[in-house]
Each structure stands twice: as structure tokens, then as C-alpha cells.
Amino acid sequence: MILLKDALAQTRRERGLTQEELAARLFITRQAVSRWETGATEPGIDMIKLIARELDVPVTRLLDMPEHYCQSCGMMFTEPDQRGHEADGTETDEFCRWCYDKGTYTYETTMEEMIEDCAPRMAQNMDWSVDECASLLGAILPTLRRWRKSARPNE
Structure with missing residues (x-):
């Protein structure tokens, strides 16, 4: 880092x-x-x-970004059981279990909805306001795999 x-x-x-x-x-x-x-x-x-x-x-x-974080919501991986799974049951290094399971996204959402959902939780864990967290997520999410070009995980 x-x-x-x-x-x-x-x-x-x-x-x-x-x-x-x-x-x-x-x-x-x-x-x-x-x-x-x-x-x-x-x-x-x-x-x-x-x-x-x-x-x-x-x-x-x-940013002081960790090496591994969810390519959908941007959450940092701090525990092994936070990672999602592919359709064959293997663990993925790219997505958290809340965003991705059994080889597909766990729910449909827009990037804006993801920011609105994640910013308050992020603010609780950081010394930042909800608005600052939303601003950060607004800058990071477009660079993540889920939000680039296609919302399909295998592209």
C-alpha cells in the first residue's frame, strides 16, 4: 500500500x-x-x-488503498470469509460475499444506489462524514470492475 x-x-x-x-x-x-x-x-x-x-x-x-477490495462496492477485505464465490463454489478474490455469490451479483443496483447504501456504513467506520464517504465512493466505484462498461461479472 x-x-x-x-x-x-x-x-x-x-x-x-x-x-x-x-x-x-x-x-x-x-x-x-x-x-x-x-x-x-x-x-x-x-x-x-x-x-x-x-x-x-x-x-x-x-489513496491509501489496500491491495484487495471488492470490485463492486469497494469494501476492503479484512477477513477471509468476506469473499464471494463463483458458481463452482471456489472463492473469488474480486468480490465480497454481500455483492457476489454463486457466480453472479447478489442484487441488482445502480452505482448511485450503491453509494447511497454504502456511504453511511463507511462513515461509521471512518472519521469522515457521510458526504465525504459518498464523494470518495463516487470517485472509486467507476474504476471498479462491476461499474466499468458492463455490469456482467464475467466480461
């Missing part, structure tokens, strides 16, 4: 930008960028989304 401070500095340098140049694009001070890159402070989720847009990277590249 890469930390935001490291991902931000690395991505900014890869894009050939100085802290001053990135700050100007974000309408903030160079010192704010410096504090983020040293880990003294962290930007909020809305600023992280702006940074990702300015650096032309998925927001997930800048």
Missing part, C-alpha cells in the same frame, strides 16, 4: 511538475503541497479528486 504523501510526490514528479506548478493548478499555496508530500497534513477527498484530475491519474492511485 502506497501512502498518499509518497504517491502524490511520485506522480507529480512523473508529470514533470514542481510543487509550485501543481499548487498554481489547484489554486493553493506551494506550502500546502509540501505539507501533503511530507505527511504533515492530508488533503480532503474533494481536493484529492482535484489533484487526481490535474495529474491525470485515477483517484485510487493517490
